[in-house]
Amino acid sequence: GESVGLHLPTLSVQEGDNSIINCAYSNSASDYFIWYKQESGKGPQFIIDIRSNMDKRQGQRVTVLLNKTVKHLSLQIAATQPGDSAVYFCAERFGNEKLTFGTGTRLTIIP
Amino acid sequence: DTGVSQDPRHKITKRGQNVTFRCDPISEHNRLYWYRQTLGQGPEFLTYFQNEAQLEKSRLLSDRFSAERPKGSFSTLEIQRTEQGDSAMYLCASGGLYEQYFGPGTRLTVT
Numbered sequence: 001g002e003s004v005g006l007h008l009p010t011l012s013v014q015e016g017d018n019s020i021i022n023c024a025y026s027n028s029a030s031d032y033f034i035w036y037k038q039e040s041g042k043g044p045q046f047i048i049d050i051r052s053n054m055d056k057r058q059g060q061r062v063t064v065l066l067n068k069t070v071k072h073l074s075l076q077i078a079a080t081q082p083g084d085s086a087v088y089f090c091a092e093r094f095g096n097e098k099l100t101f102g103t104g105t106r107l108t109i110i111p
Numbered sequence: 112d113t114g115v116s117q118d119p120r121h122k123i124t125k126r127g128q129n130v131t132f133r134c135d136p137i138s139e140h141n142r143l144y145w146y147r148q149t150l151g152q153g154p155e156f157l158t159y160f161q162n163e164a165q166l167e168k169s170r171l172l173s174d175r176f177s178a179e180r181p182k183g184s185f186s187t188l189e190i191q192r193t194e195q196g197d198s199a200m201y202l203c204a205s206g207g208l209y210e211q212y213f214g215p216g217t218r219l220t221v222t
Contacts (some may be wrong), residue, residue, distance in 0.1 A: 007150060032209055043115075043213035044154065051209070078158050089153045097142065098167065099211060101153025 009088060010106045011078050023073040023090035023102045030092040034099065035064060035075045037086045044089060047075070077107075096109045113137060115205050116215035121131050123220045124193055131189045136205030144180045144211060145178055146202040147171065154202050154213075160186060193221045 013019040025033065031052045036044035050057045050064045050073075057064050063076040073090050087106050091099040116135045124130050136143045141162050146154035157176070158168045162183040172178075175193075180186040190197055198221045204211040 028137075036212065036213070041218075043117075043216045046210060046212050049210055091153070093209075097159050097161075098144070098156035099146075099154075100156070104151075104153055 003061045008104050008106045010108065011109055013021075014110050015082060016070065016079055019077045019080050019084070019107060021088050021105045021107065022073045023075075023105075025071050025073055025102065026100065027092060027094045028068070030094040032092045032093040033064070033066065033073055034093075035062075035073075036089045036091060036101075037084075038089060039086045043044045045067060047088075080107075080109050082109050082111060093095070115203055115212055117201075117203050117214040117217050119217060120215060121218045121220075123222065126195060126221055127192055128145030129189065129191045130219065132201055132203075132219075134186045134188070134214060136184070136186070136203070138184075138213055140205035140207055140212075141183070142206045142211075143180055143187050144204040144206070145186070146204065146213075147199040148202055148216070149198075150171060158186075162200060190219075193219075195221045197221050206207075 014090045017022045034049045037047050048059045048062050048064050055066050061078045065074045079092045087104040089104045143160045145157040148154040149150045156169050157172050158178050159176045160180040163180050175191045178188045200216040200218050204213045
């Protein structure tokens with residue numbers, strides 16, 4: 001029910017440290033992946049994406065790693081800041097246009 | 112602001128009433144998506160348009176739900192005879208071939 005869904009995996013990181021958020025995706029045929037950041041009461045914010053023909057992609061302070069062998073995606077955030085506190089979702093796309101979202105992870109930055 | 116916009120941001124309605132939400136996508140995007148998100152969960156796909164054509168509908172989209180994109184620009188999502196289980200955040204996203212950018216969402220509360 002609703003109460004189970006509220007118990008998101010959580011990650012607490014000291015400000016300035018690096019954080020790694022992990023995601024297991026479901027379909028080995030997925031060809032495209034996106035990481036989103038969602039703050040309370042707001043829509044998901046696009047962070048970074050990666051296609052299945054790549055295994056690593058870097059953005060500003062963020063890196064996404066894709067391991068297709070074990071169907072695993074990770075988001076690395078360098079030098080975390082208080083504004084990085086949010087729920088992070090990975091999303092996969094396979095065969096058509098819709099995205100399927102994983103279970104979010106709540107990231108808390110400790111000052 | 113050139114992002115995705117949604118209206119209204121919040122809607123409270125009594126059970127059995129009809130509601131309609133509007134989404135204005137990023138102007139150059141021809142793909143528009145509707146998702147629903149309940150507390151603590153990731154967004155779930157509802158339906159998708161390419162230009163004015165509705166190309167896919169989720170089984171979550173019961174016959175009480177209808178979506179339109181009459182001129183290939185803005186879209187509306189109507190829920191008829193609302194039920195308490197319809198209470199959720201309704202998110203719109205737009206995109207090109209790969210990426211999807213979300214709007215702020217419409218929070219629906221059915222009393």
